[in-house]
Amino acid sequence: MKKIMVKKKMIILLLSIVGLLITIFATLFIASGIFTKPEYLEPWQKSYFQQFDDPRIQLVAHGMLAANGHNMQPWIIRLDKENSTAFYLYADSDRLAKEVDPFARQTMISQGTFLEYIRVAGVNLGYETNIVLFPNGEYNEQSLAESMKEKPVAKITLTKVEPKNSSLYDFMFLPDTNRAAYQDVQLTSEQINQLQVINTDTEMSIKFYQDEENVIKLGNYVIAGAKIESGISRINEETADIFRANEYQKNKYRYGFSFEGQGTSGIMKHIMQGLITIIPSINNEKSSADIFVKSTQTAADNTPAYTMIITKENSRVQQVKAGMLYSRLILAAHSMGFVLQPPSQVLEEYAEMEEQYNKIHEEYAPEGGIIQMFIRLGKPTKEALQTMRRDVMDLIED
Numbered sequence: 001m002k003k004i005m006v007k008k009k010m011i012i013l014l015l016s017i018v019g020l021l022i023t024i025f026a027t028l029f030i031a032s033g034i035f036t037k038p039e040y041l042e043p044w045q046k047s048y049f050q051q052f053d054d055p056r057i058q059l060v061a062h063g064m065l066a067a068n069g070h071n072m073q074p075w076i077i078r079l080d081k082e083n084s085t086a087f088y089l090y091a092d093s094d095r096l097a098k099e100v101d102p103f104a105r106q107t108m109i110s111q112g113t114f115l116e117y118i119r120v121a122g123v124n125l126g127y128e129t130n131i132v133l134f135p136n137g138e139y140n141e142q143s144l145a146e147s148m149k150e151k152p153v154a155k156i157t158l159t160k161v162e163p164k165n166s167s168l169y170d171f172m173f174l175p176d177t178n179r180a181a182y183q184d185v186q187l188t189s190e191q192i193n194q195l196q197v198i199n200t201d202t203e204m205s206i207k208f209y210q211d212e213e214n215v216i217k218l219g220n221y222v223i224a225g226a227k228i229e230s231g232i233s234r235i236n237e238e239t240a241d242i243f244r245a246n247e248y249q250k251n252k253y254r255y256g257f258s259f260e261g262q263g264t265s266g267i268m269k270h271i272m273q274g275l276i277t278i279i280p281s282i283n284n285e286k287s288s289a290d291i292f293v294k295s296t297q298t299a300a301d302n303t304p305a306y307t308m309i310i311t312k313e314n315s316r317v318q319q320v321k322a323g324m325l326y327s328r329l330i331l332a333a334h335s336m337g338f339v340l341q342p343p344s345q346v347l348e349e350y351a352e353m354e355e356q357y358n359k360i361h362e363e364y365a366p367e368g369g370i371i372q373m374f375i376r377l378g379k380p381t382k383e384a385l386q387t388m389r390r391d392v393m394d395l396i397e398d
């Protein structure tokens with residue numbers, strides 16, 4: 001009789017524990033939004049562009065898949081009302097990341113990444129894209145934000161041609177950035193040549209580094225940059241403001257950062273999202289900074305090669321062109337099975353980074369050029385995940 005009572009008590013205890021666990025996980029999953037449809041990923045579907053009749057919007061739907069600083073997606077499109085084959089790209093001055101990008105250099109590179117995706121999509125869809133940069137003149141740097149509203153970055157005019165199968169097209173639908181560890185596999189000289197030839201502009205160069213001395217040196221720059229940046233509260237706040245903690249927020253904003261960008265997926269993603277939604281203090285400044293430095297260390301320790309895009313000058317035109325080249329590099333590298341991440345901290349122009357900025361420029365651009373992109377390159381150990389993108393119609397303004 002006593003034995004039966006003990007057994008009964010054990011079963012009740014076990015059922016209570018199971019019940020408690022189910023309640024905890026259900027609460028986490030509901031807070032995370034596990035049953036919410038991820039609309040923020042729809043633009044990644046290959047058929048997404050087909051719902052639009054206007055070829056200009058079809059191409060824009062491809063452009064917005066491009067890599068862009070802080071995933072701010074700082075793009076405004078104005079369709080030419082008089083000419084149904086033309087449209088304008090403006091930098092969205094309401095989507096600047098002023099702390100990490102005080103001179104909007106990365107914002108301009110992000111215009112270029114977008115334009116190159118448009119160009120590649122045009123080949124497949126049967127449109128030659130004539131891209132004229134700053135058709136109404138360059139910005140007034142003294143009133144940059146207002147100038148961005150007035151002056152387009154580019155006028156794009158389409159001419160119907162025979163569609164061709166661009167070898168790069170399919171790679172637009174892969175996530176652009178892989179922040180994980182890379183395999184210990186270097187590029188062959190033939191592969192480096194294949195990536196070198198994508199640059200035809202004499203005003204800029206692509207450099208590759210995979211010898212031990214440079215890989216260590218550049219890895220130290222990556223880590224130094226992460227340590228400095230993660231100790232700056234105003235920058236941490238800027239990043240925290242655009243971190244989307246759960247599916248509801250991701251569907252609402254569709255830009256900024258999320259767990260996908262850190263490679264967290266599946267059940268683990270929902271547990272993490274649920275936790276920081278219910279207890280936001282878990283994601284406090286100190287713990288985010290620690291995670292950032294630790295993951296940067298792992299990344300730097302597992303990088304077989306670095307590459308840089310260096311321009312002769314730091315004009316707005318060259319910044320945009322550097323972005324176009326970066327997109328080409330991403331697509332060409334992806335087509336060869338490589339992935340990339342641009343740890344940009346040491347290239348950022350705020351006071352605390354000045355010493356590292358000057359040092360890397362003295363060492364790697366001694367002729368006075370500007371390192372526009374500093375990039376990890378390698379074969380992935382882990383697939384990256386697609387990250388948020390806005391609805392293409394949100395980019396179109398009157």
Ligand SMILES: Cc1cc2nc3c(=O)[nH]c(=O)nc-3n(C[C@H](O)[C@H](O)[C@H](O)COP(=O)(O)O)c2cc1C
Nearest residue numbers: 067068069070071106109175176177342343344387
């Ligand atoms: C100019 C520029 C600077 C960037 N800087 C960084 C960086 O410092 N660290 C990083 O991990 N990713 C960086 N990225 C990648 C973006 O964060 C990424 O493109 C964006 O979050 C969208 O994600 P996706 O590229 O995976 O689609 C940068 C991209 C661009 C174009």
